[in-house]
Amino acid sequence: MDEKRMTNKYFTDRQSDFESSARSYPRKFPFALKKAKGSWVEDVEGNRYLDFLCGAGTLALGHNDDQVNRAMIDLIESGAPLHTLDLTTPVKDRFVQTILDNLPGHLKDDAKIQFCSPSGTDATDAAIKLCKTATGRSTVIAFSGGYHGMGHGALALTGNLNAKNHVANLMSGVQFMPYPNSYRCPFGLGGEAGVDACSAYFERMLKDPESGVTKPAAVIIEPIQGEGGVIPAPVKFLQTIRRVTSELDIPMICDEIQCGMGRSGRLFAFEYADIVPDVILASKAIGGSQPMAVVIYDRKLDKWTAGAHAGTFRGNQLAMAAGTVVLERVTKKDFLDDVVRKGEYMKKAFEQLKDEVSIIADVRGKGLMLGVEFIDPNGAKDSMGRPVPSGEIAARVQHMCFENRLVMEKGGRDGSVMRCLCALNVTMEEIDTMLSIFAKVVRQIDADVTSR
Numbered sequence: 001m002d003e004k005r006m007t008n009k010y011f012t013d014r015q016s017d018f019e020s021s022a023r024s025y026p027r028k029f030p031f032a033l034k035k036a037k038g039s040w041v042e043d044v045e046g047n048r049y050l051d052f053l054c055g056a057g058t059l060a061l062g063h064n065d066d067q068v069n070r071a072m073i074d075l076i077e078s079g080a081p082l083h084t085l086d087l088t089t090p091v092k093d094r095f096v097q098t099i100l101d102n103l104p105g106h107l108k109d110d111a112k113i114q115f116c117s118p119s120g121t122d123a124t125d126a127a128i129k130l131c132k133t134a135t136g137r138s139t140v141i142a143f144s145g146g147y148h149g150m151g152h153g154a155l156a157l158t159g160n161l162n163a164k165n166h167v168a169n170l171m172s173g174v175q176f177m178p179y180p181n182s183y184r185c186p187f188g189l190g191g192e193a194g195v196d197a198c199s200a201y202f203e204r205m206l207k208d209p210e211s212g213v214t215k216p217a218a219v220i221i222e223p224i225q226g227e228g229g230v231i232p233a234p235v236k237f238l239q240t241i242r243r244v245t246s247e248l249d250i251p252m253i254c255d256e257i258q259c260g261m262g263r264s265g266r267l268f269a270f271e272y273a274d275i276v277p278d279v280i281l282a283s284k285a286i287g288g289s290q291p292m293a294v295v296i297y298d299r300k301l302d303k304w305t306a307g308a309h310a311g312t313f314r315g316n317q318l319a320m321a322a323g324t325v326v327l328e329r330v331t332k333k334d335f336l337d338d339v340v341r342k343g344e345y346m347k348k349a350f351e352q353l354k355d356e357v358s359i360i361a362d363v364r365g366k367g368l369m370l371g372v373e374f375i376d377p378n379g380a381k382d383s384m385g386r387p388v389p390s391g392e393i394a395a396r397v398q399h400m401c402f403e404n405r406l407v408m409e410k411g412g413r414d415g416s417v418m419r420c421l422c423a424l425n426v427t428m429e430e431i432d433t434m435l436s437i438f439a440k441v442v443r444q445i446d447a448d449v450t451s452r
Helices: 008-018 066-079 091-100 119-133 153-157 192-208 235-247 270-272 318-328 335-355 391-403 430-448
Strands: 034-035 038-042 050-051 111-115 140-143 174-177 218-221 252-255 278-283 292-297 360-366 369-374 409-410 417-420
Touching: 050 430, 066 318, 091 111, 091 318, 091 360, 119 153, 119 218, 119 252, 119 278, 119 292, 119 430, 192 218, 192 235, 218 235, 235 252, 235 270, 318 335, 335 430, 369 391, 391 409, 391 417, 391 430
Parallel strands: 140 174, 140 218, 218 252, 252 278
Antiparallel strands: 034 038, 038 050, 111 292, 278 292, 360 369, 369 417, 409 417
């Protein structure tokens, strides 16, 4: 190609011309990527960026990890089949056994696995089909702020209204319930009182014969809401859901698609509550950078008949080979302890920055899944007297970070939360570089906002 054409604008203009209006990331990050390694990406103009998005959490070990790549290269060079539908292979057998060996509690011996089309949204749809088939019931309980995918069924379970308002006739029978948020409590209480209220509301709605809420086929929850703004579910809340669903024989689905695979400092984020759900959804990082989605579930639910759920690309052997490497690495205690240590270091730095400025409202998360919520201190107040979330300020932070060669994504109410989804093996030097850029940008914007 003509060197004069090797510019970001050349490629992004072409992309804008021939890709759909649904594209999202190119609008925030107008560059064309050429190379990537570890926590760094390079565009076609030779600019290097620190990547704290990493495929929305997909790249647990960063870009082009040597061991992950070696596993895929060896598989290709071996002549093994790369596309197998749901036929078994030695590569698949090892991948499944690695998953089973690392499951908590009774699931280690009682689990079954369904391979799905290679995205998290299909894992969600498969799990709902599974639970409806097993229970004979038709409704599902989800939680405000949850994100379970963009497919027609998964979208019905997702809280974000912006994605749903223009799509008619989504899956019916979805009942939303409040999810605890200490800073923006749905009951206007906050703290432990808010957790207690959410827990009591959940239990009473399911046990009250006059609640109007029929017994569902499943309850689905993210142990840490991701797109909803990086909100960890309190231990008491998760334990309440597990106890109540067990008492009423309702399958509990934990969506670990983003918060799983070591990101929280545990293999699965629900492990912080010392519970074992009936169904686990896993995608993103479980494929070792390649497309993969699986539903892991208690065999008591396995009431499907042959072909009840399928997917042409559910036999991705490259993802299984790469995913085995990731699982073997991220399940090591030293690795998970390091995730916790790095996360605490970053969270402390964010909290110190929060104390210095007026535009940060809250810092939250676990491990290397962290969120910083932005507000306009001069803006409107909510019912608790707190400034409402500011997506405008968060967008300015994101844009200026990108100008300073740092890639981070937004989420949460009104897009007001800047999120950390870096590689789990990110170095301390890279963390310090990110914190330096982020703090510089936030201080600049804070000075502008407070001077109005």
